[in-house]
Structures are given as structure tokens and as C-alpha cells.
Amino acid sequence: MKAHTLSILVENKAGVLSRVTGLFSRRGFNIESLAVGTCEEPDMSRITIVVIGDDAQVEQVMKQLNKLIDVIKVSDLTDSERVERELALFKVTADQGTTRAEIMQIATIFRAQIVDVGAKSVILQITGDTDKIDAMEKLLRQFGIKELIRTGRIGILRGTKTVTSSK
């Protein structure tokens, strides 16, 4: 069992996300992370799903996804050279003075940005892979995380290879 990152190119139509996620729950696959957005083609969208399973299970889920009429292409990025990113926003308790300086120091080390400063809190924005965001979260816990929001993971192949519509 390991995490597989699937990149799924779909028609940009109503109900497509529901078809894709419905298939996962119906066939008993757990979605670890999910991200959806438009892509280079205006009438298509790209969904990145992280699913945990053994190779046979993931092969089955990919075959089932391919059967959906609105799914144009499915690729498993897991064993390829790729770039994966998530984005997270942290709202952290920050008083005037020492804590605030300390938080800013952590932000610098993680190359995170402070995107909002309030009287009693700051908002940090960080991009990176899952581990980096987990590490940042661990460090920020001591100050009190009021709210944390993470996007799903997105992934893209390195080099000239692409996940495009030549099915």
C-alpha cells in the first residue's frame, strides 16, 4: 500500500467531479487529497487525486476512471519524476513583541509569506510538498493555530512529458 498521485484530465462539464468522486467511494477507495481546476484547454479540467492502495487496486481504479465518458485521460504520476505542491494558509495567534518575531523567523526559514497581520493574529501562506507543510504546522502549534486550511496536492511531470488529451 502506498500513496499514488493520479492526474485526471476531464471534460469541463457539470457533474464531472461528482462522477469521479462517486466512483471512488462506490468502489471503496479512499481519497487522500483532491484538487480540481481549469487547465491549458478551456473546455477541460484537471483533477489531481492522491489515493492509497496497492498496485492492483490503483490499476483497477484507473481502469474504472477511464470508463467514465467525461474522463479524457488518467495518468499515475507516482513512479515518474514530478513536481508536487500543496498550499496552506495558517492563522496563528501572534501577540505584539516576541511571538510575532519568532513566527516571522519561522516563516523566513520555510520561505512562507505573511499575507495578513492583525492585532492578535497573523496569516501565513506556504507552498511546498506535504512534508514541508506538516513540518511547518508542527512548529507553529506552540503559538496556537486558530485555523488551518490546505489545498489538495497538485502534480506535474518534470521535463517535456505531459498528461494531455491524446488518449
Add this chain to the structure above:
Amino acid sequence: MKTGAKLLIESLQREGVDTLFGYPGGSVLPIYDELYDSPLRHILVRHEQAAAHAADGYARASGRVGVCLATSGPGACNLVTGIATAYMDSIPVVAITGQVPTTMLGNDAFQESDIQGITMPVTKHNYLVKETSDIPRVVKEAFYIAGTGRQGPVLIDLPKDVNTRSVKEPVVPEKVELRGYNPTYKGHKRQIDKAIELITAAERPLIYAGGGVISSNASPELVGFASAHGIPVTTTLMGLGCIPCDHPLNLGMLGMHGTEYANFAVTECDLLIAIGVRFDDRVTGRIETFAPHAKVIHIDIDPAEIGKNKRVDVPIVGDIKSVLTDVIAGLAKKNACEAWQKRIKHWKQHHPLRYGNDKDDCLHPQFILQQMNELLKGEAVIVSEVGQNQMWTAQYFCFRHPRTWITSGGLGTMGYGFPAAIGAHFARPDLPVFDVAGDGSIQMNIQEMGTAAQYNIPVKIAILNNMYLGMVRQWQELFYDRRYSYTELPPVEFVKIAQAYGIEGIKVESCDEVMPALRAAVDHDGPFVLDFRIEREENVFPMVPAGAAINEMIGGHPPS
């Protein structure tokens, strides 16, 4: 300018539809108004579920796409069991539903249900049409998707205002182009070569053929392939009829209620050639002990079926007719497998299907099916309900042609048979159509006697009446210490019910009445009910208990 309803009817005609099954209601009034003077034949059922089953029965018997129509909300929801039945057995059906106007969608309007959402898991694809001008394209796509690749049901949901609005007639695309849908028809050359190698080398090959052979209209190729190389054939419930029952290489059905010799052959074979099958649990029993000594070739049009339940050695994705043609062309050496054939012949002689016909004078259901066989000689469409009636028919009726056996295999839908038989009649008006039923199943869609009577549809209903939900009772007898929890049904006078609908019938209580009653049914010009009062606690044997290996059969005999 044309209304959506008009565009819909014209689109259906363009697809060659001649018959559809449906039930009107508020949201589909514009469609029904258009049907009123269209050349399409509409059969008014008594419950929307029956419309879906009838469309499915029509599709199975004809090989064409079946069509059903229902209104929004409850009408659409009542189709769901029928759609799911067609989905599980890969049957091409287009279901058309009315919907509340687009302006009211999502407002919990009267008779609104999200039928697109509800049917997503049980359709191959579905549509909610919001623009009138999309109707011709959507209908064309729906028929294309339903009837190609691995076939299946497609639903089109049409809001009322989409049907009433008039638009300039849109240009209908000549060809359907869907970039996300490209079924593979031609088998991969290298895989076919590998298969040929295995077939040539095999000493104990066995063909395991299923519904895919029928969908692909590949029976001639299958029989040709098996005969030329002396390869025995066992079929699934869905595959019955793809090889004539009395063909010397035919072993009948395998699996839970399969013949002993078919299950022995699976267990002993060294090469299993799986064609248009999906290694269902009712076939394989404990999957680890299914064909334990065999290499496996799996031919199927759906890549997702390959390796889903059983690891295979040679996967071939493609249309069965095309793949078998290529395999036959590539096989040079005739491999007669004489020792293997002799062994199977021995099993067939010593382990026939048997029941207590010589021990008593009870009315056994198997005897009734043998009599039907004698009368009809395979020249009929036989539809079944689900349960013991279905298994006895599969075991004892001798099917000679594909598309003459119609049954709900995957979903196992009680109440399927009678409406499916009605649909089958419109596909094959030249053949007698029988629905072999149980007293439980028939009562699930008994209201369709109204439909059969209204159109004088000559479906013969043979009820194997044991006043039990027989298959469940059998499991309770064998596995629950004869605790017959809620499986006994009080006696029903089915002939009287039939009479109330204006249908004739006979109650049959002894063996010597069987043949005259069957003759009366066939000779009668119209629907007919046969209420056979059978031996109440008759069981279906042999039987592989759930989770056992398929050579461990109750009511069987150890291989000799």
C-alpha cells in the same frame, strides 16, 4: 422552428426506434402529446419499473437498444431498479425521463428528483439536458454509448421547458465524437499470438463463455472455434444459448448451481479460455480454488474486467467476434484433446443433473421444464424471474440459440421476468415467449397483466408455485436449521387474478396435466397463466455453498 419534444421524437426515429415502453406524467406531457400522432409504438405499462425491464428484455432479445420513458420524480425513481438490472448485465437501454422546468431545478419542486445523481452509479452515462438545441446530439450520443463497447444503460433527463421551447432545428452531427470514449475492438496481435501458443500447447483446455459472447453476436465464432479444436465449453448463466445445449462439447452452466461435470472440468483444466465473462462470485466460488491448475486467457471488451477478480496470464481487450476470428485464423494445428474429451464424457455420463422423478409422483419443477423443452424444442424465448425458477430453467431448458434466454443475472431482480418477456415479445413476435416464474417473483410485477391484456401480448406465464420464496427457503433449510423465517407465502389463486384482468389460465396439479396445459398455453392467441402447484420443498442441486470451492457441491457426487 421545432419544440424539444418534436426534436426528441425525430431523434428517436433517426435511431431506428420502433417501440418504446413508458408511463405518462406531468413533466412528460409535451413528449406524450408529440407521441400521440407519431409512428412510434408506445406500450403503456402499469409501473415504470416494468417499462425499464421491458426495454431491457427488448434489447436482449433483439440485440438493439431498448427505450423506456417515464415522468420526473417518482416515475424516474421507479425506473432505477430496471436501469440497475440492465447495468449489471451490460444491456443497451436508453431511459428518457421528464424533469421539472430548469427554472425550478433544485427547489424541491413537485415531483422533482435528482435522477441524474441517483442513476450515476447504475448507468454507463447520463445527461441532464438544459438546452433544447442539444437534444438531437444528446440522443445520438446516448444511443451510441449504450450500444457500443461494453453496452449499458444511458439516461437522458429532460426538463419540461426544454421540451416545450421551440428552436431553429439544429444541425445533427453525422458521427458521434467523444474524446473520452474510444472502445478497443481489435485484439492486440502480440496477445493473440500468446493465446494461440497456449491453446496449441494445452492438453486440457476449457472455454468459459459468458454474456459477452451474446452481446458481441459471436456465437458462430465461438462454436466454430470450440468445434475445430475439440475444446469443451461451459457457459455462465448469461452465456446460455451461445452454444446449443446438445452440442457434444457443451458442458452447460458452471458455478454455484452448475453441472457437476462443468465444475469438475474447471477444477481440472490446464487452460481456461475466459470469453466475455467477469469471474463473478456465483461462478467462481472461492476464487483461490477456481481453475487452480490452469493458465488463464481472458478476452473481454472492458479492460477493467481483466484482472479484477482473477489474475490472468494473457489478457486480450477487444470485441469477442473480432478477437475469436483472429484466434481462429492464427491457429494452425488442430488440437483434438482426445484424452480430455474422454474424461469429460465419462463425467457427463456418471454425473448428470438429477432429481427425484422416478421416486415419486410429485410434480417436480424440473419435469415441467423438460416438458416445455419437448414442446418448444428450443424455438422460443424463455425469460425467467429470479431464484429457484431461474436456476431450474438454466439447468433443464435446452437453449439452442443466442438471445432466446433472458434473465437478470448480475442484479438478480425479482419481478424482472414478466415485463422483460413483454419487451421480448416485441423484439421476437415470431417466437413463443415464456416467463418462468415463482409465486414470489410474479407478485412483484403482477400488475403487468394489465399491459399484457390491453395489447393482447401472448406471453405465457409459467408459475412454479411452491408457496415459498423458494431459494431463500432452500438456504434456510441448508444453512439456518430449517428456520423458515418469513419465506412462506399463503396460497394465491393466480388463475383468478388473471381472469380479473381478462387473461385465461389453468391450474396444474399433477404430472399428466403438464403437457396438455403447456399446449393450451402455446395454442392460445394471447397471454396465458399456468399455475403449477409444484413439490413445495424441492431444492436446486447441485449447489456450491457460498465461499466454497466449486467442486465441493451439495447434492453432487465426488468425481470418479
